[in-house]
Amino acid sequence: MIEAHDLSKRYGDKLAVDALTFTVRPGVVTGFLGPNGAGKSTTMRMILGLDAPTAGTVRVNGRRYVEHRDPLRQVGALLEAKAVHTGRSARNHLLAVAATHGLGRRRVDEVIDLVGLREVAGRRAGGFSLGMGQRLGIAGALLGDPAVVMLDEPVNGLDPDGIRWIRGLLRGLAAEGRTVFVSSHLMSEMAQTAEHLIVVGRGRLIADVSLAEFTRRASRGTVRVRSPQATALRDLLAGPDVTITGGEPGVLDVSGLRPEAIGDRAAAAGLTLHELTPTEASLEEAFMTMTRDAVEYVGATEGADR
Amino acid sequence: MTTAAPPTTTVPTDARITVPRVVRSEWIKFRSLRSSLIMLAATVVVFAALGLGFSTFLADATIEPGTPAPPGGPSSLDPLGASLGGVNLAQLLVGTLGVLLAAGEYGTGMIRSSLAAVPTRWPVLAGKVVVLAGVVLAVLVPTTLLTFLGGQAILGDQGISLSDDGVLRAVLGTAGYLAAVGVLGAALGSLLRTTAGALTSVVALLLVVPGVVSLLPESWSERISPYLPSNAGQAFMSVGGSGDLLSPGAGAAVLAAWLVVLFGAALVLLRRRDA
Ligand SMILES: Nc1ncnc2c1ncn2[C@@H]1O[C@H](COP(=O)(O)OP(=O)(O)OP(=O)(O)O)[C@@H](O)[C@H]1O
Numbered sequence A: 001m002i003e004a005h006d007l008s009k010r011y012g013d014k015l016a017v018d019a020l021t022f023t024v025r026p027g028v029v030t031g032f033l034g035p036n037g038a039g040k041s042t043t044m045r046m047i048l049g050l051d052a053p054t055a056g057t058v059r060v061n062g063r064r065y066v067e068h069r070d071p072l073r074q075v076g077a078l079l080e081a082k083a084v085h086t087g088r089s090a091r092n093h094l095l096a097v098a099a100t101h102g103l104g105r106r107r108v109d110e111v112i113d114l115v116g117l118r119e120v121a122g123r124r125a126g127g128f129s130l131g132m133g134q135r136l137g138i139a140g141a142l143l144g145d146p147a148v149v150m151l152d153e154p155v156n157g158l159d160p161d162g163i164r165w166i167r168g169l170l171r172g173l174a175a176e177g178r179t180v181f182v183s184s185h186l187m188s189e190m191a192q193t194a195e196h197l198i199v200v201g202r203g204r205l206i207a208d209v210s211l212a213e214f215t216r217r218a219s220r221g222t223v224r225v226r227s228p229q230a231t232a233l234r235d236l237l238a239g240p241d242v243t244i245t246g247g248e249p250g251v252l253d254v255s256g257l258r259p260e261a262i263g264d265r266a267a268a269a270g271l272t273l274h275e276l277t278p279t280e281a282s283l284e285e286a287f288m289t290m291t292r293d294a295v296e297y298v299g300a301t302e303g304a305d306r
Numbered sequence B: 001m002t003t004a005a006p007p008t009t010t011v012p013t014d015a016r017i018t019v020p021r022v023v024r025s026e027w028i029k030f031r032s033l034r035s036s037l038i039m040l041a042a043t044v045v046v047f048a049a050l051g052l053g054f055s056t057f058l059a060d061a062t063i064e065p066g067t068p069a070p071p072g073g074p075s076s077l078d079p080l081g082a083s084l085g086g087v088n089l090a091q092l093l094v095g096t097l098g099v100l101l102a103a104g105e106y107g108t109g110m111i112r113s114s115l116a117a118v119p120t121r122w123p124v125l126a127g128k129v130v131v132l133a134g135v136v137l138a139v140l141v142p143t144t145l146l147t148f149l150g151g152q153a154i155l156g157d158q159g160i161s162l163s164d165d166g167v168l169r170a171v172l173g174t175a176g177y178l179a180a181v182g183v184l185g186a187a188l189g190s191l192l193r194t195t196a197g198a199l200t201s202v203v204a205l206l207l208v209v210p211g212v213v214s215l216l217p218e219s220w221s222e223r224i225s226p227y228l229p230s231n232a233g234q235a236f237m238s239v240g241g242s243g244d245l246l247s248p249g250a251g252a253a254v255l256a257a258w259l260v261v262l263f264g265a266a267l268v269l270l271r272r273r274d275a
């Protein structure tokens, strides 16, 4: 559990995080979304006590991070910037971090196997590819078998296989009852992993919603429908507020109807559907509109305040 | 696809931070970096080679009193000063070692892993200094002793004995001085956070500032000079003393004060600043 209350961070005259209040709950994957510079990494550094908040507080499992005597068992974190000495081997890096909590080679080898770095564990971390570096960071995050797993852009640099692996890992960790907090600036990525979303823009909280709710709001956009009976379906769905465009044969892009409504009507008419997808572009667009609005909103109120 | 989550774990419930564990972590960090091992080895080699070289120089030549020492050489061309004369160059190497250990964590981002694991922070820097001082002493006490003995063997009849007045103190003091310079480098590395900046400060503090001070009017330089780290060290690394230097005890106290101030400042800023 992570509880941020009125959390703010100012760098010079740049307000990077602006009075964020949110709670990240155990048992689900919570996505932390926002465009570049929204303050995600800064918030995560404050959770770990690496950066001191200008105002507000943040607690992890009931206490400030610095007050825990076993911080690695409380929170395991992957930070955006590589946090590894380039001259040290992956295994020695993990051994050094593990040693602070009295953990030894056995646990280190476990996490190395878990992230699939066994073959290269003896090599200098400085020579690692981006993806290998991310895996090493994730190994470090899991060292203490932590109650909270916090990852800053973990899919950065991972290949499709690695991305799939991360998704499974995150869901598995949440299913074990852990708090899983993952940042990304890609809505499409979060849509496949997270159950809950915390969206920020310009340091401010924009939305704190379940993915289902977010999708519902977003799917006012386009729904992609694939059916062997596309022509009949087109006639069935046609209406005053509904726009239907057809790209390839057998595929309709429907806007103005929710996926539920399309499915229900097709079922009632006995038509077969092979695909029914609120298109990713619409989620991404909804996210972009949301954050763009927030940015403009912030600008307007700031102007009005003066 | 790899399996999702750890099926078993070997993390015991008493896994928590203790200061000895942090010291152990710093020891693992130290020994797993090639750069630290290279700097340490270079310190030993340079110290021994120069000490033996200067001793040979002193043994071969008929040195008139007041003959200038070879470049980079000992501050006094006597049997003790010659055999320990490598300290002038060795101090830069061991200072670099300290700088690399501390500033290297900032340069690479490792500091964030270190401080996330130990969020109270001070044990990280304290552990680093304990390991550094311990390793340097463990390696340099034998190095200074053997180099001294080797130098005296080269000097033969001209040589002095370890049991002569103040000689053992000067020899061990040299190892202590080098450990102190290493700690000084680590403190500056932690304060300045960049290798280049910290190295410049080490060189400035040990070489440039004494040079500049000696150019000041004598009434000033006499008052400042003995309190600089290098001259405070010289006070207990030589015997017989010289009018310009403090007593050995006072020299050691002054050097310790430098360490306390720099290390203290490093601790305070480590606590206060964002990582
Ligand atoms: N140490 C710092 N000093 C000064 N400004 C900073 C610092 N760290 C972050 N900022 C600024 O604070 C703002 C938020 O940055 P942050 O890195 O937290 O964003 P982010 O949401 O993680 O972005 P991204 O998706 O690009 O990683 C940015 O405008 C950034 O320039």
Ligand SMILES: [Mg+2]
Residues within 6 Å of the ligand: A040, A041, A042, A080, A152
């Ligand atoms: Mg970021």
